[in-house]
Amino acid sequence: MSFSDELRAENSGDWNAAVGHRFVDEIFAGAVDPGVMRRYLTQDYQFVDRFVALLGMAIATADQFESRIRFSQFAAMITSDENTYFQRAFDALGVPAAERVHPVITAPTAGFQQLMQDAAQTNDYASCLAVLIVAEWLYLSWADRPGAALPADFVHAEWITLHNNDGFRSFVTWLRGELDRIGAASDEAGQARAGAFFKRAVALERAFFDHIYD
Numbered sequence: 001m002s003f004s005d006e007l008r009a010e011n012s013g014d015w016n017a018a019v020g021h022r023f024v025d026e027i028f029a030g031a032v033d034p035g036v037m038r039r040y041l042t043q044d045y046q047f048v049d050r051f052v053a054l055l056g057m058a059i060a061t062a063d064q065f066e067s068r069i070r071f072s073q074f075a076a077m078i079t080s081d082e083n084t085y086f087q088r089a090f091d092a093l094g095v096p097a098a099e100r101v102h103p104v105i106t107a108p109t110a111g112f113q114q115l116m117q118d119a120a121q122t123n124d125y126a127s128c129l130a131v132l133i134v135a136e137w138l139y140l141s142w143a144d145r146p147g148a149a150l151p152a153d154f155v156h157a158e159w160i161t162l163h164n165n166d167g168f169r170s171f172v173t174w175l176r177g178e179l180d181r182i183g184a185a186s187d188e189a190g191q192a193r194a195g196a197f198f199k200r201a202v203a204l205e206r207a208f209f210d211h212i213y214d
Helices: 003-010 012-019 022-028 034-061 065-093 097-101 107-121 125-143 154-161 166-185 188-211
Strands: none
Touching: 003 012, 003 125, 003 166, 003 188, 012 125, 012 188, 022 154, 022 188, 034 065, 034 097, 034 107, 034 125, 034 154, 065 097, 065 154, 065 166, 107 125, 107 188, 125 166, 125 188, 166 188
16 A cells, blocks of 8 residues: 555544544535534634645645645645635624634644644654645545535535545645655654654544534
């Protein structure tokens, strides 16, 4: 198996629980309770700043110019198309400005923020990749349901299509290739460090899905 496949297999319990979560079934059915969707999006939005900073560190530590270009293009999408979706969804869900910017931070959200900060502070490309790939690959895994009908409400539908379009699919494939390439060139300690970040990220993804129903 490739390095990325090995890491996913090692964390299959949390990975499969997140990909097959109740939230996923409900969003495809357009049946997520508005209060749950509001909680989900307001908490998820708190990742954007740290996520963009992590992308910046990936750009800074990448070993190839082509990799820097790919991450820069993805950062542009996050700060444009995805950010616009959040604002439109907040409007539709009646989320006030203060709650969009400064909601009460939950434990899984704080855990994700710390994880992204920790990965960025390593100044290590493999560690940055390990966190980024979970955030994107796991979302593609739950969103990519060929033939599935989209719900009528754009709040549900566009959150799905942001994570299953051809451009996103191509980026995840490239991201996996990057982690496989860097992992193969890393020593045992480097692989273990990346694996630990991958494990933390998958556990937090599952916890994040779980906690929005609490």
